[in-house]
Structures are given as structure tokens and as C-alpha cells.
Amino acid sequence: MDNVEYMLTTVDNPWNPFTHFDEWRTFDESAGYYTSAFLARVVRTSDDLSEADQAVAIEQAIDEIVTENVLGLYKKVAATDTFSADARDLPPARQLNKQQRDFAHN
Numbered sequence: 855m856d857n858v859e860y861m862l863t864t865v866d867n868p869w870n871p872f873t874h875f876d877e878w879r880t881f882d883e884s885a886g887y888y889t890s891a892f893l894a895r896v897v898r899t900s901d902d903l904s905e906a907d908q909a910v911a912i913e914q915a916i917d918e919i920v921t922e923n924v925l926g927l928y929k930k931v932a933a934t935d936t937f938s939a940d941a942r943d944l945p946p947a948r949q950l951n952k953q954q955r956d957f958a959h960n
Contacts, residue, residue: 858932858933858934859872859932859933860913860916860930860931860932860933861916861930861931861933862889862892862893862916862919862920862928862929862930862931863878863882863889863928863929863931864882864885864887864889864927864928864929865926865927865928865929866885867881867882867885868881869881870931870935870936871931872933887927889928892919893912893915893916893919896915896918896919897911897912897914897915898911898914898915899911899912916930917930
């Protein structure tokens with residue numbers, strides 16, 4: 855693995871989760887995604903793992919989510935990526951129907 859940090863986000867979230875986490879989370883949760891909770895359910899980690907091994911486990915979970923991305927909703931972003939920090943210029947979050955929300959939360 856390289857030394858670049860990665861996070862999971864959605865394709866319509868304009869906020870950089872590395873530098874504007876509160877805004878990113880507000881957008882994410884107001885759209886009904888709860889991406890952090892979804893990632894926590896997928897990641898296979900343990901307190902017995904070193905910090906480096908935990909980072910690997912998190913990145914592997916991100917990769918799994920992006921690979922199995924049946925809704926086309928998720929993407930992996932690097933700390934070095936650029937984001938549109940001005941959400942006013944973007945369309946509102948894509949609204950998921952109840953079935954999609956239920957699927958995304960399970």
C-alpha cells in the first residue's frame with residue numbers, strides 16, 4: 855500500500871472529507887447515505903491490529919464497497935484530490951427511493 859490516505863464518499867458530495875468533514879458528514883447524512891456507518895459495517899478490523907494494519911483494513915473495505923457499488927453511489931477519494939467546496943453551485947443530492955436507502959443501509 856502507498857502512503858496516500860483514502861476515504862469513501864458519494865459521487866454527489868461536493869465536500870472534501872479530509873478538510874471539511876463536518877460539512878461532508880452533514881451533506882452525507884442529510885441525503886440519507888450514512889457512509890461512515892456503512893464503511894464501519896464492512897471493514898474487518900480489530901483493536902489487536904496495528905494502526906498500519908487498521909489503515910490497510912479500512913482501505914480494503916473502501917475498495918470492496920467501490921467494487922460492489924451496485925447503486926453507482928460510492929467512490930474512493932485521496933487526500934490529494936480536489937473537491938467543489940461551494941455546494942450552492944451543485945444540484946441537490948440525488949434522492950434515493952426507500953428500497954435503495956434500505957439496501958444502502960444493510
